[in-house]
Amino acid sequence: MRLAVLGAGAIGPAAAVLAASRGHAVVLWSPSGAGTAGIEGGVTAEGAVEGWFALRVAWDLADALAGADAALLAVPAYAYPALLPRIAEVLRLPLLITPAASLAPLALDAMLPGRGRPPIGAMSTTPVTARRLAPDRVRVAAIRAAVDMAAVPARAAMEMGALATALFGHASPAGPNVLQAGLGNANPIIHAVLALTNTTRIECAEAWPQYAMMTPAACRLMEAMAAERDVLATSFGMAVLGLEESLHRANGVPLGRLQDMAAAIAVSRGAVLGPAAMDTRYVTEDVPYGLAFYLWLAAARGVAMPVTEAVVTSLEALWGRDLRTNPLLHALDPARLDAALEHGIGRD
Structure with a gap:
């Protein structure tokens, strides 16, 4: 698949290289631009994922989402209030939020315009633990064996869990709703x-x-x-x-x-x-x-x-x-x- 990773701190690039290691094409976007500075065509991973993986850096949010099959939002929760309205303006594809703190999927859903809204996946925690070692280097300390998944609407949990498993490989037990994901971290x-x-x-x-x-x-x-x-x-x-x-x-x-x-x-x-x-x-x-x-x-x-x-x-x-x-x-x-x-x- 073509995955857009929104967020370029430590978890975003680590999740990106994990998805790339599984054969997916990944584009990485940093809301401030600082997180992708110094990335020239790819990122080197060490630890639970090893090697160099090609990643395209997006110029802006619309560029990141253009042509993507799915997106992963991986930023600190305190970035959500400023970032979710920007995402709501352009989101037309399934989005996974990791971790889905404070009912962030519901807050985003309230911002989405009109009919035909895409499902929003609520991951209880991140697919990896990681540290950023350099602009183009990340250490993946661990890959989760399982990450509980819920969704907005609740009936989309199995669909979004299958998406997360395909991208990152972990099991995705389905929860009843996004509150369980918000409380489960x-x-x-x-x-x-x-x-x-x-x-x-x-x-x-x-x-x-x-x-x-x-x-x-x-x-x-x-x-x-x-x-x-x-x-x-x-x-x-x-x-x-x-x-x-x-x-x-x-x-x-x-x-x-x-x-x-x-x-x-x-x-x-x-x-x-x-x-x-x-x-x-x-x-x-x-x-x-x-x-x-x-x-x-x-x-x-x-x-x-x-x-x-x-x-x-x-x-x-x-x-x-x-x-x-x-x-x-x-x-x-x-x-x-x-x-x-x-x-x-x-x-x-």
Whole structure:
């Protein structure tokens, strides 16, 4: 297929080389242009994907989508409020959003014009984990074994899962709707706790191994937050992936206690370093578009999440900034969420 990858940080190029390694033709677009600067015809991958892969760089969004069979949106969630309206103006083909934080597929659906809208796939997490080593070099740390898939409208989940599997190779278990994908990503919980319990290391720009810092105490806090998230999901009649299963899928370590799995990842993958700057996405993305999103849902549903509330409040105090503003939610009515999850917003 011809795939347009929208986003050129680390995940976008890594997903692009994975798709290219499977025989697909890929064009890469950077919203700012900075992410594709220095790419001359292709990208070299190392790690779980090895080799040089041809990638065409698109001049603009319309150029990226022209002639494509499908598109993948892989940008930080905080980029969605500015970028989704631009995509809505030109989107005429199936789009996968990875990860589908904060009901981003529904927010985009509300922006799409007219009739005959394409399906929007909601991936619970990214198809790969990766780091950008140079403008034309990326390290693919791991390829997911499975990524839960939902869609707008909900009935398109199998179709969009088949598309994702064809592009990236992972299994795509179908979920009931995009809310499950939005709640199923483990990153907001794991990353927020790691940021909270290692704030001084981050502020002092220390090199610290994040999986080794998933100590029993940190894991207890993660588990308490995951239990609250489970109650929230149950209020919508669904179950979400546990933290242990998420780590298993991403890293291939045997299922067990969370702290034991983290220790096994630390041994198998070496010193995967945590963030070393206060502008880390672990806080600026995963709190407003993850934990604060949970609290927005919980308030509308009458579900108490005191531990999650305390973590968000503590991080706001430590970071000295508002971490609850989430523009994606402005166009969504929590009282009408059930119907929107099933059919989309304003679709035929």
